[in-house]
Amino acid sequence: MKRTHENGTLHACDAGKEVTLVGWVQKRRNLGSIVFVDLRDRSGVVQITFDETISEKVKEVRSEFILQVTGTVQMRKDANPKMATGEIEVLAKDVVIVNRAETAPITISDDTDTNEDTRLKYRYLDLRRHVLQQNLILRHRVCMAARNLLDSEGFVEIETPILARSTPEGARDYLVPSRIYNGKFWALPQSPQIYKQLLMISGMEKYFQIARCFRDEDLRSDRQPEFTQIDIEMSFGDEDTIFGVVERLMKAIFRECISAELEDTFVRIPYSECMRLYGTDKPDLRFGNTITELNDIFKDTEFQVFRSVLDTDGIIGALKFSEAASKYSRKGIDKLQDFVKHGFKAKALAWLKQENGTLSGSIAKALSDAEKAALSEKLSLADGDLVLIIADQAKIVRSSLGALRVRLGHELDLIEKDVYKFLWVTDFPMFEYSEEENRWVASHHPFTAPKEEDVRYLFSDPGRVSSRAYDLVLNGYELLSGSIRIHDQDLQEKVFEAIGLTMEEAQERFGFFLQAFRYGTPPHGGVGIGLERLVMVLAGTDNIRDVVAFPTTNSSLDLMSDAPNVVDRAQLDILGIEITKNNND
């Protein structure tokens, strides 16, 4: 088929040219004997004018018909500034109806009003919307930029199996029954973790893969059963080396995909400091308003609420928002109260406002003048400031103030637009105590290296051991996590012991993988970057389905093909399985 130009690329400078275009009819308007058609292809839309000499030929044409049009580009009498090609139009000389279309069951336009489920059912039509096509192209650009950068740094992309071994604890593993070996199963990997570490053992030194991962999630709004990870692992490096690679990678992606220049080196904060300042390990650094701990000010307080919190090892934390006092009425603050009580189990939210040099608010009367003065100094209070205070167990104070900080950040419009604030959070705790299992468990995974200086606490005080795990956070989203791995067998055995795993049990769970460590394992570490999350940030969307070509719903259904679906009895026979439980309709 002849085609000389892409519709969206035509400009005033093309005026006078004869062009042949193809595309879908976005819109058709009759003006007496003249017909206007907006013709859409992947590049964009251009207006075609069919005058009385030819309009008869497009009489039957409707939305989503496919046309091939030959004509002359000419300047429009009244330009349409909303269209990229709005200065020009194409006066048709010849037209071929390439294919017909029934009436589409959804509205195909960027401001579509069709509900999401219907659009998911007709995903192939919804994908005709410019915004979704641009998102898919952006995703492609991100992958190209990532591959080119990593390739240029000597990383080799290696495909690891999707049909893999099931692990005993793989409750989130998708299983695949074997036809040849009835009674046995493959599992779809949640990440290429084991394979990439094996590739380090095999001496590939620098590996990456834009890898499909699978996780049979419970129903959550922002997850898909399959997702993609920019997976990286390297040998003979440390945090500095790996962070350097990732920083150059991010800079390349942001520069090439959205022309944004990132800062040269990203901020690093240890986990404990991050929690103290932001109440979360995923802080949004696009605004300040960090948490201030007030324990020192109130160490001798007679205010009973604070007194009892301090006496039971709790903390008193405060957030200050400048010029916010007038924006939160009593009712507004009540909503914040509910928010922290119901969402974060905080017992109460105290608040203060400074007006005309005086503090008022829920606890103003309970505090001594000295305490108020100290508070004012510590927080550098000025007229119009709003202070939110929570006194409780550290965990509750941090999570509720962390959430309040983000909430008010949005409500007060404190968040800078088009700004990308990256942050490395390092030194995550090696273990967390599982009340359920009544033992220490690995926070990341049991192959993560502890910090060398903390190895001595492995048994005496596991909660004190920091690991060499790290996250990269962008604008409040966790973009990746990773770690330096253990490469020393003795240390690995100690870590297993610390989480109450005997070597026999470890062997049973990780078998061949542990064996591999015996034959010369290099120091290594890496990261896994959530591709969808990254593209979402770049595309400026909060909906993961906007950056996935054929997504499932929140409830893990593919509405387009109606999957998962019931299969023939005969297919199950071949696999040697039968259905014992059926929770379908």
Added chain:
Amino acid sequence: MKRTHENGTLHACDAGKEVTLVGWVQKRRNLGSIVFVDLRDRSGVVQITFDETISEKVKEVRSEFILQVTGTVQMRKDANPKMATGEIEVLAKDVVIVNRAETAPITISDDTDTNEDTRLKYRYLDLRRHVLQQNLILRHRVCMAARNLLDSEGFVEIETPILARSTPEGARDYLVPSRIYNGKFWALPQSPQIYKQLLMISGMEKYFQIARCFRDEDLRSDRQPEFTQIDIEMSFGDEDTIFGVVERLMKAIFRECISAELEDTFVRIPYSECMRLYGTDKPDLRFGNTITELNDIFKDTEFQVFRSVLDTDGIIGALKFSEAASKYSRKGIDKLQDFVKHGFKAKALAWLKQENGTLSGSIAKALSDAEKAALSEKLSLADGDLVLIIADQAKIVRSSLGALRVRLGHELDLIEKDVYKFLWVTDFPMFEYSEEENRWVASHHPFTAPKEEDVRYLFSDPGRVSSRAYDLVLNGYELLSGSIRIHDQDLQEKVFEAIGLTMEEAQERFGFFLQAFRYGTPPHGGVGIGLERLVMVLAGTDNIRDVVAFPTTNSSLDLMSDAPNVVDRAQLDILGIEITKNNND
């Protein structure tokens, strides 16, 4: 860890430099108090010399230990021409043992003598061999070259689902039970075919994906349960457009990966001519020796064997091999007899040799002088020529002569080395008759377009209809297949009718996919290129496991992780399935 150079990159010009290297001990030799170590990293191997001042430190070092060595590059007294770095060595000043290694259970060297199963079990060690690492790097280079070329031509890589809908005939589909919807299943796609056609319907125009595909194969030597396809689809093009993309793609890959320059345009042969000349649709064009049909010469023959073949619509086909007469004794020809009889059901193999202007051989006495003269002229026979003749049904003649051609091509060393002969085979038959099902079935898939001029035979003579399906053949291997698809609903219904499918049945099988065609489907077509096959040709290996990081055995077992494996009863309970048949040990 400090590291200034990669081991394999050191050259004479580095002499005098102080370097810090890391790597695995490939070999260790003691020469009294001097110790030589070949230190290997991904880039190659270099010799380190530990003199008496330092050799004590490497006393305990054995093969596969990891060392970090600082020293000075110096010229060797006697260069080792077999090593890329053989002109130089590094005189060690300092050494750190980074990690220890137990004795490896396989021989880690390119000429390893360990059997393949053991090497597959310890794949992470086998992957330390230079040749395998180079293959993985080559595979990466191929993918980079493919992506860069396709990207530069406006193709967008789009990830399509791996958890997909099962099709009723999917006996080769891997099924995945759903945990959330017990009783329902996902299927792993054998190719992204349906998704890529939907992307054309959605107007993405130019799609590609280096896509993982899954096929639950019966046990065959050259297949893996999962494999990778360079999958391409485009709208508004025809065969010329698509072939052009693929030809530029191949040229880019061969140039960038193995510095080979391919011809500008690849030869095209219609299927029927290909079968006539080569007896196969995957001919190796690196040598000639095409099949000559002799029916016209023998149309009036009285030689009973030929007579009866011609009277029953059979054909007489011949291969000529110059200067081969002396290389095939009676016994040698007997082997060829057995080959065509047992392998291809040929009733007999006739042969002739020309010596001193005279024809001798199995049928020499049965032919008339005129027939011999005509034969000699037709085949341009010369002294020393060997002629192999089979008279039988066309199918048998072609398959057996096609196979004989390849066999003698190898035996007589007729195949040019380091030559890449590409060939488009076009116009494949649209249908083939299934004796089993007693009906015509689609040769490619039922969405393949028939040739326009053959549409009139759809019902009257289905066997006569050629399709717009094509293969690209390289050196006798099928590298890709593809087709122009049907985009017209009426034609699609006719094709279903021709294979005896009612619209109801079609709806049941292809449902949502057929519906998608109603809303404005562009003309489109594409290809799927077998990545492993392509890399095998580039790497010069016949073993698919040489180009896959973690392959399975011929019997679909992952010996390294021992998968597929038995899973916990509890995991199956969650999935709502149980095992009914168990063919494990």
